[in-house]
Every structure is written in C-alpha cells, then in structure tokens.
Amino acid sequence: MTxxxxxxxxxxxADAAALQTAAVAAIADAAEAALRLRGRFDIVLAGGTTPKAxxxxxxxxxxxxxxxxCYFGDERCLPIDDPERNSVMARAAWLDHVPIPAAQIYAIPAELGATSGAVAYARTLSGVGSFDFVLLGLGEDGHTASLxxxxAWGETADAADALPVFNAPKPPPERVSMSAARLSRARRVVFAVTGESKRxxxxxxxxxxxLPAxxxxxxxxxxxxxEQGLLAPSP
Incomplete structure (x- = not known):
C-alpha cells in the first residue's frame, strides 16, 4: 500500500490546547457518526503526551x-502494568474513568515479546474491518506508532496487521506496532503534532x-x- x-x-x-480541543471534537464527531450508522465505534489510540491530554x-x-x-497503534515490550506502556497511560488518563466494557479494550500483549505479541495482536485484529478513527502522533524523526x-513499515497490501519491532532507536528496543497498511484501513486518520522538536x-x-508517517x-x-507555528518558515 502506498x-x-x-x-x-x-x-x-494557535497552540496545543486549541489543537487538543479540536481533536476531542473530531473523536466525538466520528463516534456519533459510527454509532448512528454502524452501531459501534472502533478507535485506535496513540501514546505520547499530546494524546494523553x-x-x-x-x-x-x-x-x-x-x-x-478501543485498539492501540503500538506498544512497548514492558511488563503489563508498566507506566511507560501506552495502554497503562490511556487507562489512567481516560479509559478507567468511563464505562467501556473491559472486553472491548484491546491492549497489545507486548509483554509476550515483540514476535509473540505481534502474532497475538494480528489474531485480535483479524475480522475487524476499517477503523472509524485512528489517532497518531509524529516523532522528531518522522516515526509514527512504532514505525x-x-x-519495516508494512505498507504493502499483504503486510501483517501487526509487526514485531526490534532495535528501535528509542527505548525500549522491542515493541509491537500495527503496520502502515492496517493503520490505513480507516475512515478517518488524525495526527496530533505539537512541540518545536517536531519542526x-x-x-x-x-x-x-x-517518512513512516x-x-x-x-x-x-x-x-x-x-500547532500553527510549525507550519511557518523556520526562524
């Protein structure tokens, strides 16, 4: 897939706060449309400080x-309750505070290791159609999720839904990520990008x-x- x-x-x-407000509104709009048209809302969550807010x-x-x-775009291969995991952050910031059934929050079992975790999550994703909403971030090097x-980014149509990641350039070195092809099977994809380091x-x-993104x-x-300042010419 290209x-x-x-x-x-x-x-x-204008600033991170305005961006976050717009992102929440976008999620709300997508949820309302999906529930009205299909009776369920499938969302993919990202890690990072901007998504946390x-x-x-x-x-x-x-x-x-x-x-x-709720699904996750990627996860670090850390113990299941490690605060550096995206699933732990999302639960603490949001998911533990709303009545989404526990069986409908699909954490990546990255504690199994990159290879086994990717195989298991691909199994979870089999049969799931296009996501209604995918939230992604952008790293300083252009990465997104753990791509x-x-x-390997898994862009081709035959790519696995979930990929094992080894030797990541930022810790921890082992991760599990949805492939670019699977993240692209979505009705709406929104990147949330804040901070001068992303210029x-x-x-x-x-x-x-x-770039992966x-x-x-x-x-x-x-x-x-x-943020508007990132779209202006470099100072």
Whole structure:
C-alpha cells in the first residue's frame, strides 16, 4: 500500500490546547457518526503526551460508551502494568474513568515479546474491518506508532496487521506496532503534532520525503492537526 491519492490536510491551531480541543471534537464527531450508522465505534489510540491530554478531555464526552471498541497503534515490550506502556497511560488518563466494557479494550500483549505479541495482536485484529478513527502522533524523526525510519513499515497490501519491532532507536528496543497498511484501513486518520522538536519532521513531510508517517493513508485524506507555528518558515 502506498500513501493515499488524497493529499494530507494540514490544519494549524494557535497552540496545543486549541489543537487538543479540536481533536476531542473530531473523536466525538466520528463516534456519533459510527454509532448512528454502524452501531459501534472502533478507535485506535496513540501514546505520547499530546494524546494523553486529549484522552483526559474525552472523559466528559456524552456518548454510549458500551459500544466503543478501543485498539492501540503500538506498544512497548514492558511488563503489563508498566507506566511507560501506552495502554497503562490511556487507562489512567481516560479509559478507567468511563464505562467501556473491559472486553472491548484491546491492549497489545507486548509483554509476550515483540514476535509473540505481534502474532497475538494480528489474531485480535483479524475480522475487524476499517477503523472509524485512528489517532497518531509524529516523532522528531518522522516515526509514527512504532514505525521508525530504517525499519519495516508494512505498507504493502499483504503486510501483517501487526509487526514485531526490534532495535528501535528509542527505548525500549522491542515493541509491537500495527503496520502502515492496517493503520490505513480507516475512515478517518488524525495526527496530533505539537512541540518545536517536531519542526524538522513536519518540514520533511511537507516537502514530500518518505517518512513512516507519510506511509499512512485513509479512506479519505488524512488530517494533520498541527500547532500553527510549525507550519511557518523556520526562524
């Protein structure tokens, strides 16, 4: 799979708070549409500080939580209760505070190790159709989820839904990540990008460089929610 034929939509926001408010509204809109049309809402969650603030704000959404199904774009190979795990962060910030049934929160079993965890999560994802909403971040090097430059991204149509990641350039070295192809099977994909440290990656993406993030597509154009200052020329 290659990047979508739809060019990405770059949306600038005055600051991180405004971006987070817009992201929560986007999630709410997607949930409302999915519940109305299909009776369930399938969302993929990201790790990181920007998503954490978004999750905390999502606690107040007026929605039928019993029909939400939550997946994770990637996970670190750490003990199941390690605070550095994305699933632990998402639970503490949001999921433990709303009545989503526990059986509908699909944590990646990365504590099994990268290979076994990826096989197990691919099994969990089999039979799941297009996600309704995928939230992603952008790393300083252009990575997203745990898809890093110089590693396999799983862009092709025959790629596994979940990939083992070894020798990641940031700790821990072993991880499990959804493939670019699986993340791209989505009705809506939103990247949340904040912080001056992301400027180089933003510039590279906008210049058309091949980055893990740019390998993600969607049923429609992906949306990149970005602090406005990152879209201005470098000072």
């Amino acid at each position: 990047a979508s034929s739809h060019p990405p939509r770059w949306l600038g926001f 978004i999750y905390a704000a999502c606690r107040g959404l007026a929605t039928d939580w019993s029909r939400w199904h 890093f430059p110089g590693h 180089t990656a933003v510039n590279a993406w906008r210049a058309g460089e091949a 740019s390998a993600i597509s969607a049923d429609n154009a992906i949306e990149i929610f970005c």
